Each structure stands twice: as structure tokens, then as C-alpha cells.
Amino acid sequence: MVKAPRAISILSGGLDSVVALFDFIKKNPNGEVHAITFDYGQKSAEMEINASKKICKYLGIKHSVLNVKWLGKLGTSALTTDKEIPKLKISDLEDKEKCEKTAKMVWVPARNIVFTAIASAFAEAENAEKIIVGWDREEASTFPDNSKEFLSAFNNLLAIGTMSNINIEAPLIDMDKHEIVKLGKKYGVPFEFTYSCYQGFEKHCGVCESCVRRKRAFKLAKVEDPTEYMK
Template identity: 30%
Template sequence: MKDSVIILSGGMDSTTLLYEMQERIALAVSFDYGSNHNAREIGYAKLHCRRLGIRHALIRLDFMHDYFKSSLLDGADAVPEGHYADDNMRSTVVPFRNGIMLSIATGIAESEGLKYVMMANHGGDHAIYPDCSPMFVKAMSEATKAGTYPGIEVLAPYTELTKADIARRGKDLGIDYSETWSCYKGGDKHCGKCGTCVERKEAMKEAGIDDPTEYED
């Protein structure tokens, strides 16, 4: 039964969730908020939705680029290099991004007569992104449930998983991760040095996947 909207970036995590939950997904929603890498991600989001026959919607959030402060919105040179565990990675936070996207997706779900909104946050996100934490997911789900007539809930099945766990699921599903985008710099190739590139490399290696990503380095 098609009962869900999914927030689909076009990265490894949300693409894996798209394939894993495809039988339940009525609509995939991508958001263009003006980040360095949005265009690269969204192209892959559209590709996978076409392949699976899932309806796709693109929503522009231009105000975030105009009013929010984040290195993801300030050009490739502003994005720090290193590991997510490094303190400088906090500059990549886009304030309350997931809260805004979940709110919009919830309104769409209610308008479409659907029951759930899916997101693909994971355990590695918690330390740096407050709007990926288990506490946030629980609170948002309570809010969407209370604030909609059908009692729409947030489904975030990867919240306690590592990115390597997700990559293993993708491997079992036969997903070609060369058709996903992670790099925060958004160049022609993955830079291989920013936090999300480093995390991508580590996850592939731990999952036993021959990394198909083309890196600048």
C-alpha cells in the first residue's frame, strides 16, 4: 500500500531508503535550498524515481540561501575538509533544515491522503546535526501526529544505523552508488576530502563495496 512521502536528496542514504521502501512510497520530494551540491543530488533523485516509477516533486526553498548561515550555502571554498568528528564540520549545519523539510512534506502528505513521511538520517549524523537526532525525530513525529487530522508520523528507520549499515543494505539491494551524490563542494567530481566524502569512503570500505565513486584525489 502506498502510504508515504519520502524526502529524497539523491545521496546514498535516502536513495537506499527509496529502494528499500519503494512499495510504500507514493511520492518523493526533493528540496532545492541553494546548497553547493543541490543540483548534483537532485539529478540523481530524479533518475532513481524515473527508474522505479515513483512520482517526484522538486520544491524550491530560496529563502534558506538568502537568510540562513552555513558553509553549504557559501560556495565550495567555504566547505571545510576533514572528518565529521572535527569541530570545524559544524559550519556545514543548515539551521533546522530537516525541521523545515519535514513540515513541508507533512503538509504534502496530508494533502495527498498519505500517512507517513520518511527521512533517511542515520547514527553518524547525531553528533553534528541536531535535526537528525533520535530526540528530534521523536519530537517532530509527535508534532506532525498532533498537528494533522490523519495523525501523520515521521518514519526514520535508519536513525540508529551507521552509514556502513546503510551501505550494506544498498549492496544487498543492488544499488549502484556511483548514481548518488555526497560531496558538499558540488564540483564535477567528488572532492574526496570534505566530511561527507570521507564518510562515504569509510562506509563503502566497511560494507565491502568496491567504491565506484570518481574522486578528484
């Protein structure tokens, strides 16, 4: 009898991590998943946690919220300080220099390294073989900790640094946001439960980079966007 796979899902409640989670569940209907959501002092913490809780309740899977607020106290990210979050227009997404600049403004020091290391500890402790992440090609263009190189390097690290056979799976690693929306539509993802805004308002601000990428993704995918935007 084939053993049902166990996985730890790093879940923010946003499009990418939610679709990646659905991908695992659809491909492993008998699998077990423990989703973990991080509160690192980000402005959107409450909304991300609420979105993640809704998704996990919808799927009937275990969910834990982890307090790592010390991480948000490091550096000067606009996500965790009183600095203003940069605003963009859809046309700005084609300006790589501008996007690299805004990425630096919201960069949280070693965030994905910390998150993935903690998820690795959960995986080893719970005998999970997989860690599910929402890293994707579009994000990797400005955030190096979403890239194939980062994925490969971390999997090499796990092979050396753990006493278990743990593998990070990033099913969206070769996808842009609109392709992720299309996949989510195929899987029946309740997009209305997801949350992407950096600001943490009840409604999406509509002008932070995450909101703008979300808007464009639904538009390019020709999928109805259930999101309420302020602008």
C-alpha cells in the first residue's frame, strides 16, 4: 500500500501560496497537509491570517499561525515599518528597473530563508516529505528568493542538513501570475477568500505592487476578479 504523502504548506493567503496548496491537494487527494502562516509584524498580517484560516477551513486541513515578529523588526521594509508602501500602475510592471527599486523597498531580510527553514523543522518533526511553496517566475524577476536557483539551493541544503527525506515543491515555479489564476480557476480555488494587498486594509488598496499584479493577472487570464479594490 502506497503511503499517503504528508506536506507542510507555507500559506500567506495570497494567490500563489493558495493555488500551490490546491495543486498538492488535487494531485494527492489522500495526502495530509499542515498549513503554516507567519505573522512577522507585516501590515497585512491580520488579513493574511484571516484569508489563510478561510482557505484551511474550506479544505478541512490543519492550520497554525506562527509568531515571528522579531523578523519584522529587522531592516527597514515598508511592509513592517511606518514607511509608505510604493504605489504602481499596471504599465509600471513592464519597467524592470522600477520594479527592482520597489522590491527593495518592501524586502524583508531573508524572509523566505527564515520561513522555509521553519517549515523544514515542522516537516522533519511531523514526518512530512514535502514543503509546498508558492514561488513563481513572475515574482522571481525581482525577488531572488522565488527563483529556481533558490529552490534548487534550498533542496540541496535540506539533503545535507536534515535527517529526513524532505523536498520543497514549487508547482508554480515556471508560471506568471495570469497562468496561476488560470490554474486556480481549473482547481476551483475560491479566489474571494484570498488576500494579496500589502497595506492590510479590509479592501485591497489596488495600487501596491501586489494588488496591481493581482489585477493584471485576472485581466490577462480573462477570469472574473472577485476582489474589492479601493482604487
